Amino acid sequence: MKFFSELRRRNVIRTLVAYLGIAWLVLQVVSVVFPILNLSPLTGTFITVLLIVGFPVVFYLSWYFEITSEGIKRTAEDTSEPVKPLGKMRWLGLAVIVLGSMFLGYQIYGQIKADMAKSREGTDMVKRAESIAVMPFRDLSPDQDQAYLAEGIAEELTGLLGQLPNLTVASFGSALKLSEQGLTPVDAARRLGVQTILSGSVRSIGDRLKLRLELIDSGNGHTLWTDNIQRKLSDVFAIETEIGRSVVNLLQDNYLQAGEVTNSAKTSSTDAYVIYLKGREQYRKQTTESLKQARKYFEQAIAIDPEYALAYVGLADAILMLSKDILRFGILEPEIASQLAEQNLAKAFVRQADIPLAYAIQGKVFELQQKPDETLAAYDKAISLNPNLAIAHMWRYLELKRQNRYAESLQALEKAYQLDPVSIATMFNRAVEMTKHGQLAQAKLLFSQLIRDFPESPMGHQGLAGITFQNGELAQSLLHWKTALDISPENITFQHSYLDVLFQLNITDQPMSAVMMKEYKTTSLLVSGQYNELFKQMEFQLAAQPDDPWLQFEAAWYQLLVGEQSKGIKLATKSYKGFSEVELYAMPYCSPGIEIAWAMQQSERQQEAQTIINRCDKQVSEAQHNGITNNIYTYLSARIAALNGDNSLAIEQLDKAVKKGWREWWTDKDPLFTRLKDNPEFQHISQQISQDLALQRAKAKELLNL
Template identity: 55%
Template sequence: MSGFKMFFSELKRRKVINTVLPYVGVVWLLLQVVSVVVPLLSLSPLVGTFSAVLLFALFPVVLYLSWFYDLTSNGIVLTPADDSGTVTPLGWKNWTALCGILLLSCSIGFSYFQQVRSNSLKAQEGISTVKVADSIAVVGFKDQSPEQDQQYLAEGLTEEITSLLGKMPNLTVAASGSGLVLSKQGLDPIAIGRRLEVKTVLTGSVRRTGDQLKIRLELLETEKGHTLWTETLQRSLSDVFALETQIARAVVNLLQDNYLDQSAISNHANTQSVDAYVMYLKGREQYRLQTTEAIKEARKLFEQAIALDPEYAQAHVALADTFVLLSEGKSEFGVLKADVAAQLASQSLAKAFLREPNMAEAFAVQGKVFEFEQQDDQALAAYDKAISLNPNLAIAYMWRYQILYRLGRYDESLASLEHSYRLDPVSVATLYNSALELSLRGLYPEAEQRFLQLIADFPKSPWGYAGLGGVAAFQGKLAKSIKYWQQAHLLSPQNQHFKSNYISVILRLGMVDQASRLATESDYQNTLLLQSGKYHELFQIMNFQLAASPDDGWIAFEAGWYQVLIGDKQKGIELLLKARTLIKESELYGMPFCSPAIELAWALQQRHEAAAASQYIQQCQQQLNNAQIGNQVDWELDYLGARLAVLTGDHQKALQQLELAISRGWREWWLSYDPLLLALHKNDKFKQLQSNLSLLMAKDKKQALLLFPDSPSQHTSTQQQ
């Protein structure tokens, strides 16, 4: 007998149909009763839906049980396992299968009921799903107020709605900053959506008349440019936060199958003060300019917002953010000391967390504070928390990239950078950092193109010029680098990072007169005296500093190094070894030069303390190996390799590394003075490399002088020509 016939024969023997039919009848009867009772008692239609779904979900369970049990006049009895009449109790496998069928049936039924419930609730509110979409951008709203003076409000609403939407799972939300920038460039919403690679775009206009807000909304799909939904809402300005949540909730309900009720999206960090809100939005307007001057102005406006409403949690977070950005550092705006910035930011964050403990932006800023305090694990945990609260918070991914990169977790860092770039491709931070990453990998044309895009998108921002200045310096094009740093400094003269890099590149070409006009701070005094050849004055100052701070290892190291370069070599070695006892072990291996450990190793070799020197050399070699894992193209690392090779006696490798460093852009005036390379000075290859470097730097210096038409050196050069 075939398997098919045997199965039907068994169904007949077990009387499965006889058992199932009564259940079907009961289901039909119950549904008839429900259909009458629900409208009679004015119950929700969902009661009938739930009853039907539950009864149908139980059908597979009844069907399974009917295989093992029969309905008889004596009740429910166990069906014999075969024709012999032997009754076998159900084993654990049977009960496990029953539980599995029950769970599967109930999960399918629950999913179906949720879908029906969602559609029903949407229908009650006049909402229908217009498109199942997983990505959206909120394009900058237009200001249509009579006085045309409410653009800060329009942009603020754009940011707030974007932030609310960003908290939704399974919805990719492009950063508001990118949409705002592209809007100001005159691109239409569809073009913006396509550039940001999202499926839908929310746009509209804002009109404020007195205390009344009128917002016109339009939801568009980017593939064909069709309008999916339009709406006009009018509220008083004091109800703006409820209006924002209403818009965000409506958009999610329109785009996705699930239904969000009124409690699903909310902003608990708001304020009851309209004046405080307006001041906050004006602060955000300044914040978006991303210059030192604008961030300082934003700080003042956020402080005024808090003065108007001390309970305004969002303003406390924004203020903390400005403290972070105003700290000293390569990617910050360089006005406050890092420890001061961290303390001020922590105070503001504490007030914010007290009022609203679950703000994604607050955790992101807290992560940055932890970084300042060198608490890397806590910083990463804070960034992860921020991302869990708002999976679309681009800046959290950006800051997470920076710390992961610094920790040597390159694959994770690049993934975080790419995520940030996808969410916010038209922002100063993402464009700058992604371009910087390209330059570190030696992809200079691609990096330059992205920095040029930054300038095109943000013509008033200094960061594009700063990036180009860095790329040019990486390649050894110092005159070109000076030109770009000069432009960055002009755009943001208060930014100490730009100024220090500008002066640094000038000094690399030995242009002391030009550097002196800019370097008015005492920090540059010793370097200027060194390059000016005023050694006696330099050593007088260093001796005073040593006497004033005898326990400062870094002063001892600097004084010792100057002595080694152009003074008393033996005295310099003594000072270096003194510095060794004063500087913390954790601070000895500063990359990319592994300094001061590499210089201390040389000093120890001069004293014939080979074992102690070897420890430093091995650690520096390990640091170099770790740095090279990141696929960086860095002449600083090549130069470190050359110095290490000399210390280990491999002169051939040292020359190869030095040649590689120069070919990649290493340009420093002090090559001939470096005592670590003294063993190479008589080598013909070294002499040739030294000569080539001098010619390259002389050519660059001639071009760079043209950028300073009013300098004495330029007049002298012109007269000689």
């Protein structure tokens, strides 16, 4: 009651009523006069908002002042006291209210302005969505010869949308693969895990470009928005930015004005752009021949427009992919490829410094140059410019993994898989990590999906070969390696892995090339029991290369398995100083360190041996902490327990390893288990391995007609 009494005493209510009356009158004038004068509706909106936010300011002023016939006077705080000037705190309060009202008015006006612009442009928010994929556009040209243009524009839009805030954009590579499989946009969206799909068609006649666009809700398949665009081909970059802005304004509760979305990597030459898109078409085929053709196209685009930054980036990328590396396409030496790529990237950066792909490729160049810190910095820069650049996340995963930053690497891999779930690299590496973590059923499903998605790739069979080997299913593993070899017969890794399983099964009568026979001669002699010939071979090699630590260790291992332990111990301890720390503790076997530790124990070098054992034990603990539980780590735990004299734990861990699929034929000969040789439980486990190997050998011969 006291508050209302003060309102009456200070004449606040009378002032506010007068203000509201004036405001109503002003709004009536605005509603009548502004349409006649054809003034912008925003002017009326501005006046309305100004009147609304002025209300609290008038209220505050009317509390402390009143308008009289003698002018504006200060209202007394109390009728019994004289009138005092308004204090600093009261003026500060007025300033706060004025600023707050102005801020509120700015927000209200901005939102109304954005809503009006959306309505005017036909881009009122039709769905709140945070993810999208751009499907390859259909080629509607009469001769069906413009796929490079249709796919190229869709790929460029994917990159453009990926740089815009608050939007997850699936990789164009995954979208392209699903389109090639004939999936509908809705089915593709569900596979990609996105809420919306942008699809369309492209037709170019002369210098005219016609696009039809359709935005689809993947949840129910309903069309949210369509548009038809007909412009000159030279306006393609403006078209792409216009589409990008419209999509964001349709899906997000904000408004991007014209000019806020830009395509910085553009060219003034339509011909250069067309040639560049032809290069991208060849690049996506990912063969040595297509990459060589892509390189030519990018060079032609640069010849037409030497200022075309993106063409330099494409050229650097193609050159890098042509380097001789197990994961690349092998016609250029890595040093030359990295140097050429670096030169072209430098030209791109001079012309345009904010192309995300350029930084990702720069990271790969740094990787070839063995500059780990610069590598990660480049990948991070690429991701900061385009958080949806899947290849940058994928390469970052590989680099973090190389630097033993395992938890971070898994996060990068998961992001890469989220953005690019239908990619050989992401599917393969994700399934490999699942295998390491004991998620064999899930890994098997993903490798099988990889085979269905990419039947021409051997990588799915390679993954299944690894899983079946780890499960102890050596016959199936051999079959998968054989299938991988049939797809890629010159792959050295597949050749070695196939032969490794053959020797594991003691199948030594299969033909090998001269090169492979030379590389596997000692292994063949070992498995077939020709020990005297084996030791003669090793003595000859040691005489030829007496300072090679790996050769010393190999000879030591053969002696420890089937020869004279004293010679093996001497050779193993001799090799110790020749290894770097990284080489000594190589996981998952922690070998050759763990074998050398045993040899040191036999040589009364207990302290040195224990240092190595502790380091291996620590690495096993770290792996277990990261969720890695495969049979190799379990077998290593058994060896560590044996070296520490805990025979009971060693038997327990060895039994677990065998149950997980450990089937190495030399287990009963392992010198690290010398103290267990007479243990009945150890003998039972060894017999179990031998029996299962015999069973797998018979299955393999039946499956492969050996």
